[in-house]
Amino acid sequence: MSSTETTPKLLRALAGETFERPPVWFMRQAGRWLPEYHELRARAGDFVSLAMNPEMAAEVTLQPMRRCPFDAAIVFADILLIPMALGQDLWFEAGEGPRLGPLPSIEALRDAVEGSTAKLANIGETLSRVRAELEPERALIGFAGAPWTVATYMLEGRGSQREAARTYAYQHPEALDALLGVLVDATARYLVMQARAGAQALKLFESWAENLAEDVFERIVVGPHTRIVEQVRAAGVDAPFIGFPRGAGALVENYAAEVPVQAVALDTQASAAMGRRIQAGGKTIQGALDNLLLRAGGPALDARVDALLAQWADGPYIFNLGHGVMPDTPIEHIVRVVERVTGKPAKAMAAA
Numbered sequence: 001m002s003s004t005e006t007t008p009k010l011l012r013a014l015a016g017e018t019f020e021r022p023p024v025w026f027m028r029q030a031g032r033w034l035p036e037y038h039e040l041r042a043r044a045g046d047f048v049s050l051a052m053n054p055e056m057a058a059e060v061t062l063q064p065m066r067r068c069p070f071d072a073a074i075v076f077a078d079i080l081l082i083p084m085a086l087g088q089d090l091w092f093e094a095g096e097g098p099r100l101g102p103l104p105s106i107e108a109l110r111d112a113v114e115g116s117t118a119k120l121a122n123i124g125e126t127l128s129r130v131r132a133e134l135e136p137e138r139a140l141i142g143f144a145g146a147p148w149t150v151a152t153y154m155l156e157g158r159g160s161q162r163e164a165a166r167t168y169a170y171q172h173p174e175a176l177d178a179l180l181g182v183l184v185d186a187t188a189r190y191l192v193m194q195a196r197a198g199a200q201a202l203k204l205f206e207s208w209a210e211n212l213a214e215d216v217f218e219r220i221v222v223g224p225h226t227r228i229v230e231q232v233r234a235a236g237v238d239a240p241f242i243g244f245p246r247g248a249g250a251l252v253e254n255y256a257a258e259v260p261v262q263a264v265a266l267d268t269q270a271s272a273a274m275g276r277r278i279q280a281g282g283k284t285i286q287g288a289l290d291n292l293l294l295r296a297g298g299p300a301l302d303a304r305v306d307a308l309l310a311q312w313a314d315g316p317y318i319f320n321l322g323h324g325v326m327p328d329t330p331i332e333h334i335v336r337v338v339e340r341v342t343g344k345p346a347k348a349m350a351a352a
Contacts, residue, residue: 006137008136008137008200010072010318011240013284013317013318015240016282021341022309022319023072023139025070025141026064026070026324026325027074027321027324029064029334030076031327032327033326033328033334047078048084048092051076055129057076057122058126061130062134069339069346070138071138071342073130074142079205080098080150081120081123082150083100084119085117086112086116086186087112088101088104098158100154106178110182112186120190123197124196124197127194127197130198140201141202141242142197142203143202143203144204145187145206146205146221147224148180148209148220149207151176152165162211166212173219184228184231185231188235189231192237195239200239201239204225204228204241206244206246210249211247217255222255225243226260229261230260240262242262243255244267252264252274253274263283263285264284265286267322267323268287279312279314279317284317285312285318287321289304289305289321294321295328295333297332297333301333
């Protein structure tokens with residue numbers, strides 16, 4: 001086979017290629033919609049233990065790849081492992097999600113940056129294990145939570161409406177900038193490690209980019225993302241980046257124009273015209289199927305898949321969701337969409 005044939009389709013799309021059918025993968029494709037995941041989760045004891053166990057985390061990463069003809073795997077980890085590595089307590093409450101302990105001082109956080117990546121070496125081992133088992137034509141994605149999103153959890157101690165964190169951004173801009181600076185440095189180091197361990201593409205999840213004024217968005221989203229990419233490049237890593245400023249609305253176009261990522265992931269509200277403008281500006285786009293529609297299924301799901309494929313087919317495009325797979329999404333709905341995009345049969349029911 002030629003090098004082009006063995007180069008993962010996802011990487012080719014990130015380099016600007018257009019295909020008769022786009023590559024496909026799903027955010028949160030590894031996890032709670034799979035019964036085999038629940039078996040491993042029960043054995044691990046808790047979520048953090050599962051994420052930090054390379055053998056188990058590699059297995060979770062590979063499970064959906066055995067089910068469906070996804071073009072890429074994304075490493076099973078969590079966006080809040082960096083705060084843990086920086087010294088903030090992290091745990092998960094059953095049915096409620098992540099909790100974090102008191103925020104350490106900025107001095108303590110700064111002092112912890114250099115050693116933080118070593119504390120996450122297990123994620124590197126997970127990536128190496130997955131890359132060794134994954135077929136060469138299927139890409140492996142590493143990721144990190146983006147600084148503002150991670151900061152909101154660190155400041156509030158849990159997921160919420162982010163109102164306290166946004167208020168903090170206005171009332172204490174210098175303190176927030178200092179925290180974001182620590183997270184930029186720690187995140188860049190973490191992503192460099194992931195790339196060296198086998199990640200072929202890197203994604204920044206800015207899950208909470210909504211409701212930000214333009215000037216604030218520039219300061220706490222665009223600026224930190226740009227600095228992370230620059231630091232990763234300065235370390236000699238050339239893996240392509242996907243940036244995901246979820247909920248940013250019209251400001252996504254600012255992001256696409258200013259941040260040196262190769263692709264911009266679009267959420268459910270992104271218009272066809274916006275996607276085409278970003279493509280015309282030289283960026284690949286990813287998204288934006290509604291994860292609730294994926295869960296609901298039916299003719300509306302088929303119609304929306306076809307519409308997304310048609311509206312962005314003329315430019316580089318990666319088929320994905322506008323947010324992650326919901327845990328109660330029927331397996332057959334995921335199978336149906338992936339088969340519709342790829343034209344390849346899935347093995348999903350054989351694994352059930």
